[in-house]
Amino acid sequence: MDLFAHLATGFGVALTPDNFLYCLLGATFGTLVGVLPGIGPLTTIAMLLPLTFKMTPVASLIMLSGIYYGAHHAGSTTAIMLNTPGDPSSIVICLDGHPMARQGRAGPALCISAIGSFFAGSFGVLLMALFSPPLASVALRFAAPEYTSLVLVALIATVVLARGRFLLNIGMSLLGLLLGTVGTDIESGTMRFTFASPNLADGINFIIIAVGVFAFAELIANLGRGGLARTAPAPLRSLLPQRSDLMASWKPILRGTALGSALGLLPGTGPMVSSFAAYSLERQLAADRGRFGNGAIEGVAGPEAANNAAAITHFIPMLTLGIPAGAAMALMLGAMLVQGIAPGPRMISEHPDVFWGLLASMWLGNLMLLVLNLPLVGVWIKLLSLPYRILVPAILIFCCIGVYSVNNSAFDVMLAAGFGVLGYAFSVLRCQPMPLIVGFILGPVLEQNMRRALLLSRGDLGVFVTRPISLTLLVMAVCLLGWAAYSMRPGRDG
Amino acid sequence: MKPVIRDSGGFVAGLLFLSVGLGAIGIASGYRVGSALHMGPGYFPVVVGVLLVLVGAASVVRALSVTVVGGERVALRPVLVIGAAVAVFALSIDRIGLVPTVFISALLACMAGSKPAVLESCVIAAVLSVMAAGIFHYGLKLPFSLF
Known part of the structure; x- marks a missing residue:
C-alpha cells in the first residue's frame, strides 16, 4: 500500500543519525522549556529559529516541532509536582494532578499522563498520515477565490476561537494584516509603510515580531509579576499506577484524544483550549463530580491526552493548506518559508521526504518522550531550582543574537526591542498576540489571492459566492461571526 | 451624564x-x-x-x-531595562563586537529584576559572553567579530 511506502520513506529520513539526533535534541529541549515556567515553546522556537537556518529543512523542522510537542508533553510534570503549569496548556492538569501528588500519588499521575500523551500523540500522527494527503489533494483544486475565502475563514476562526476578547482579537488580527503589508509590494514595486528606510524595503521579518511580542514581552511581564514563585515539590514514591488507575483512565484518554484531535485542527483553539474542553467533558460525565479538584485521575488523563493530540493535529492545516492554526504554527510556517519550502497542498508531493520525515520523527519523538520523561522526572524537578533571574539575561542574549544573525542587521534588533515594548503593552491591555502573528503571516496570502481572484473575475465580487467551495467557506465564516456576536450580547464580557 | x-x-x-x-x-x-x-x-x-x-x-x-474588572499594573522598571538592554545590543554590536556587547547587555538585563546582586550579575554576564563567543563564533561560525 501507498501509505506504508510513504511511512517507510519517512522513517528512513527520520532515522538517519543526524535527524534522529535533532529529534532527540528537540524533544529534550522541549521538555526542558516545558518544565521551566516562564519560558514556553513559543519563546524557544522564536529564539532557536535563526540557528536552524543552516540545517537542512527536514532537520530544522524535526527539531522545532520536537520543541513544540515536547513542551506540551512535559508541561504536566511541573503541574503535578509543583502546582505550577510549565506551559499554559497544562493549567488544568494542576486542578487534579497536584492534589493527587499531595496524596502521595504523584507517580501514577505522571505515569498516566505519560501514557495518555504517548497514545494521543501516536493517534495524532496516524490521523496526520491518513488525512493529510487527501486533504492536500482537495486543496490542490483550490484557485485564488477559494484561497481567499479559506484565509478569511482561518482569520475569522482565529479571532473568534482564540482566548481573549473578540473585539480586541479582531483589532490585533487587523494590525497583523497591516504589518504584513510593510515592504515592497510584489505586483507594483511600490514601497509601502517603509518610511523611506531601506531596512524595511523587504518587509519585517517575522522572527523580529515573534521574538519581540513573545520572548521579550514575556520576559518583561514575568519580571513585572515579581519573577516566578516556587513551591516545594510533592513527594514522589512509586511511579507505577495501580490497576484501578488504569481502569479509570483509559476511557478519558480515548475521549481526550478524540476531542483534542478535532480541536487541534481548528485555527485559534489548539492544545490549551483542548485541555480545558476535555476537563469539563470529564467533569460532566463523572458520576461523582465532587472528586474533581480533589485528585480525580480522569481530570489528568483526559486533558493531558487532549493537549497532546491537539499538539500534533495542529500541524495538519499548516502542512496541507499553508494555514497556521496558531502562533507556534505561524512560526513553523515562517521557518519553512526561510528554508525555501512553501507549506501547502503541493508540499506533500513536492517534498515527500520533508513531510513524511517530519511525520515519522513526530512519532519517534513521542516515543522518546515516553521513555525519557518518566525516569528523568527527578532531574527535571531539580532544574526548577534554576532561578529566573539567571534565565532572563540568557534568554535576552540568545534572542538578540538570533535576530541579529538573520540579516546581520542591528536595525532588526532595535525593531525587536520596539516590538517587545509593544508586546508588553498588549499584554497589559489584554490583547492576545496570537491573532496578530497569524494575521501577519496570512496577510500577504490574503492580499495576493484576493487580487488574483478579482482580476480573473473582472472585478466581480460574485466570484466568491458562485463557486461552491468558496461559498461553503464563506458561510462558515458568517456562522462563526454570528456565533461570536451572539456570545457578545449585552451582559457578557465579550 | x-x-x-x-x-x-x-x-x-x-x-x-x-x-x-x-x-x-x-x-x-x-x-x-x-x-x-x-x-x-x-x-x-x-x-x-x-x-x-x-x-x-x-x-x-x-x-x-461594559465594566471589566482588574487589569495588570504596568511594570515600568522591567519595560525600561529590558528595552534598554536590547537597544544597547543593537547599538553596540556593529561597533564593539560580540563579547563586550553581550557583557554589557546581559549585565543590564540582570538589573531588570527587583533586587539585582552586582557580583552575581557580573559573573552571569561574563559566562554568557564566553558562551556566546564559543557557540556562535567558534561553534556555528557566524560572522561576528569578537571585539
Missing part, C-alpha cells in the same frame, strides 16, 4: 487601533488605490485601515459601557 471609562484596557487598545487605522489610511491613500478589478498597492491597506478604525471605535464605545 458624563461618560465614564469602565474598561481602561479596552479604551486604550481602541484608541491604539483607531490611530493606527487612521494613520494607515492616511499613508496608504497616497499609494495608487485602484479599483476592485485592478487593485493598486493602496487598496488592501486602506480596507484594513478602515476596518481597524471601525473596530477601534467600537472598542472605545464599548469601554464606556
Whole structure:
C-alpha cells in the first residue's frame, strides 16, 4: 500500500543519525522549556529559529516541532509536582494532578499522563498520515477565490476561537494584516509603510515580531509579576499506577484524544483550549463530580491526552493548506518559508521526504518522550531550582543574537526591542498576540489571492459566492461571526 | 451624564487601533488605490485601515459601557531595562563586537529584576559572553567579530 511506502520513506529520513539526533535534541529541549515556567515553546522556537537556518529543512523542522510537542508533553510534570503549569496548556492538569501528588500519588499521575500523551500523540500522527494527503489533494483544486475565502475563514476562526476578547482579537488580527503589508509590494514595486528606510524595503521579518511580542514581552511581564514563585515539590514514591488507575483512565484518554484531535485542527483553539474542553467533558460525565479538584485521575488523563493530540493535529492545516492554526504554527510556517519550502497542498508531493520525515520523527519523538520523561522526572524537578533571574539575561542574549544573525542587521534588533515594548503593552491591555502573528503571516496570502481572484473575475465580487467551495467557506465564516456576536450580547464580557 | 471609562484596557487598545487605522489610511491613500478589478498597492491597506478604525471605535464605545474588572499594573522598571538592554545590543554590536556587547547587555538585563546582586550579575554576564563567543563564533561560525 501507498501509505506504508510513504511511512517507510519517512522513517528512513527520520532515522538517519543526524535527524534522529535533532529529534532527540528537540524533544529534550522541549521538555526542558516545558518544565521551566516562564519560558514556553513559543519563546524557544522564536529564539532557536535563526540557528536552524543552516540545517537542512527536514532537520530544522524535526527539531522545532520536537520543541513544540515536547513542551506540551512535559508541561504536566511541573503541574503535578509543583502546582505550577510549565506551559499554559497544562493549567488544568494542576486542578487534579497536584492534589493527587499531595496524596502521595504523584507517580501514577505522571505515569498516566505519560501514557495518555504517548497514545494521543501516536493517534495524532496516524490521523496526520491518513488525512493529510487527501486533504492536500482537495486543496490542490483550490484557485485564488477559494484561497481567499479559506484565509478569511482561518482569520475569522482565529479571532473568534482564540482566548481573549473578540473585539480586541479582531483589532490585533487587523494590525497583523497591516504589518504584513510593510515592504515592497510584489505586483507594483511600490514601497509601502517603509518610511523611506531601506531596512524595511523587504518587509519585517517575522522572527523580529515573534521574538519581540513573545520572548521579550514575556520576559518583561514575568519580571513585572515579581519573577516566578516556587513551591516545594510533592513527594514522589512509586511511579507505577495501580490497576484501578488504569481502569479509570483509559476511557478519558480515548475521549481526550478524540476531542483534542478535532480541536487541534481548528485555527485559534489548539492544545490549551483542548485541555480545558476535555476537563469539563470529564467533569460532566463523572458520576461523582465532587472528586474533581480533589485528585480525580480522569481530570489528568483526559486533558493531558487532549493537549497532546491537539499538539500534533495542529500541524495538519499548516502542512496541507499553508494555514497556521496558531502562533507556534505561524512560526513553523515562517521557518519553512526561510528554508525555501512553501507549506501547502503541493508540499506533500513536492517534498515527500520533508513531510513524511517530519511525520515519522513526530512519532519517534513521542516515543522518546515516553521513555525519557518518566525516569528523568527527578532531574527535571531539580532544574526548577534554576532561578529566573539567571534565565532572563540568557534568554535576552540568545534572542538578540538570533535576530541579529538573520540579516546581520542591528536595525532588526532595535525593531525587536520596539516590538517587545509593544508586546508588553498588549499584554497589559489584554490583547492576545496570537491573532496578530497569524494575521501577519496570512496577510500577504490574503492580499495576493484576493487580487488574483478579482482580476480573473473582472472585478466581480460574485466570484466568491458562485463557486461552491468558496461559498461553503464563506458561510462558515458568517456562522462563526454570528456565533461570536451572539456570545457578545449585552451582559457578557465579550 | 458624563461618560465614564469602565474598561481602561479596552479604551486604550481602541484608541491604539483607531490611530493606527487612521494613520494607515492616511499613508496608504497616497499609494495608487485602484479599483476592485485592478487593485493598486493602496487598496488592501486602506480596507484594513478602515476596518481597524471601525473596530477601534467600537472598542472605545464599548469601554464606556461594559465594566471589566482588574487589569495588570504596568511594570515600568522591567519595560525600561529590558528595552534598554536590547537597544544597547543593537547599538553596540556593529561597533564593539560580540563579547563586550553581550557583557554589557546581559549585565543590564540582570538589573531588570527587583533586587539585582552586582557580583552575581557580573559573573552571569561574563559566562554568557564566553558562551556566546564559543557557540556562535567558534561553534556555528557566524560572522561576528569578537571585539
